[in-house]
Amino acid sequence: MTGADVLLLALGAVAVGAGALVVATRHLVRAGLWLVVCLGALAGDYLVLGAELVAWVQVLIYVGAVVVLLLFAVMLTRAPIGPSDDLDRPGWPAALIGAGSGLGLAVLLVDAFRWSRVALPATGTAERLGEQVFRSWVLPFEVLSVLLLAALVGAIVLSRPDIGRPGATPAAAPARPGRPAGPVEPARPVVAAAGDEGGRA
Amino acid sequence: MRPVIPYVTAALLFGLGVYGVLRRRNAVLVLMAVELMLNAVNLILVTADTTVRAALPHSGQVFALFVIVLAAAEIGVGLAIVLQLYRLRASVTVDDVPLAEAPAPATGAAADGGEGEK
Numbered sequence: 001m002t003g004a005d006v007l008l009l010a011l012g013a014v015a016v017g018a019g020a021l022v023v024a025t026r027h028l029v030r031a032g033l034w035l036v037v038c039l040g041a042l043a044g045d046y047l048v049l050g051a052e053l054v055a056w057v058q059v060l061i062y063v064g065a066v067v068v069l070l071l072f073a074v075m076l077t078r079a080p081i082g083p084s085d086d087l088d089r090p091g092w093p094a095a096l097i098g099a100g101s102g103l104g105l106a107v108l109l110v111d112a113f114r115w116s117r118v119a120l121p122a123t124g125t126a127e128r129l130g131e132q133v134f135r136s137w138v139l140p141f142e143v144l145s146v147l148l149l150a151a152l153v154g155a156i157v158l159s160r161p162d163i164g165r166p167g168a169t170p171a172a173a174p175a176r177p178g179r180p181a182g183p184v185e186p187a188r189p190v191v192a193a194a195g196d197e198g199g200r201a
Numbered sequence: 202m203r204p205v206i207p208y209v210t211a212a213l214l215f216g217l218g219v220y221g222v223l224r225r226r227n228a229v230l231v232l233m234a235v236e237l238m239l240n241a242v243n244l245i246l247v248t249a250d251t252t253v254r255a256a257l258p259h260s261g262q263v264f265a266l267f268v269i270v271l272a273a274a275e276i277g278v279g280l281a282i283v284l285q286l287y288r289l290r291a292s293v294t295v296d297d298v299p300l301a302e303a304p305a306p307a308t309g310a311a312a313d314g315g316e317g318e319k
Binding site for chain 1: 202203204205206207208209210212213214215216217218219220221223224225226227229230232233234236237240243244247248250251252257258259260262263265266267269270271272273274275276277278280281282283284285287288292293294296
């Protein structure tokens with residue numbers, strides 16, 4: 001057991017413990033906060049494993065953006081103070097499948113690697129990773145940029161109630177000439193926002 | 202460095218993610234469990250980068266970066282869907298989502314008309 005092993009064990013225990021609390025806690029907001037602990041421990045794991053850039057990107061994107069977005073969603077939908085009882089469905093099958101897949105994979109990996117030891121390779125700094133990304137993996141990189149654009153457009157279409165719904169457009173189209181066009185168009189977002197506010201309160 | 206330690210950590214995290222996806226009813230908590238699974242995969246990729254000597258160096262870490270980008274896109278679209286579901290039904294419980302195809306246009310038009318009139 002070297003120092004790296006001890007660090008990996010400790011960070012792994014923190015990550016698994018926080019992950020268990022994410023899926024087991026009865027407090028909605030605390031689940032998001034335990035997710036921060038789990039992802040932070042994983043970032044530490046990446047640092048020990050020599051993946052420097054991945055660790056900082058993990059902190060930036062996961063802890064900084066994804067968890068904040070998740071907490072936003074919790075607050076925007078329903079954020080009760082205190083524990084809520086209706087978060088889980090009664091599930092022995094879930095525990096069975098989850099434990100089966102997790103422990104099965106663990107047994108498989110333990111059997112594959114035993115107690116072998118490897119030397120840590122060169123640290124994955126931004127320079128080395130950038131060289132790989134822009135030399136060997138340029139095509140996936142470009143495809144990912146297109147995917148991000150598609151996700152952006154998709155999220156906008158989904159969150160706008162007045163576009164993108166095939167059932168709504170033909171129904172709304174005949175109604176428009178009958179009504180005066182001026183007041184209807186600006187009134188819609190105001191009404192929707194008011195309804196949203198009322199639903200949130 | 203013993204590679205079995207991060208590998209087993211990743212396997213257990215993946216199992217926890219599967220459990221959370223199957224167990225949770227709140228859609229936001231389901232998304233959190235999905236994040237756990239994606240992170241387990243990332244840990245596997247980064248660890249494999251140290252153990253497997255591939256032809257291209259640091260491929261596993263590059264893949265981990267790609268998976269992080271995919272997760273960011275997924276969470277954006279997923280939360281847009283969740284917020285839209287909450288706007289329509291005032292609840293984000295996964296069990297209440299109607300999956301039947303047939304009555305969807307009628308109820309969708311009715312819900313849209315009601316929402317427009319409100």
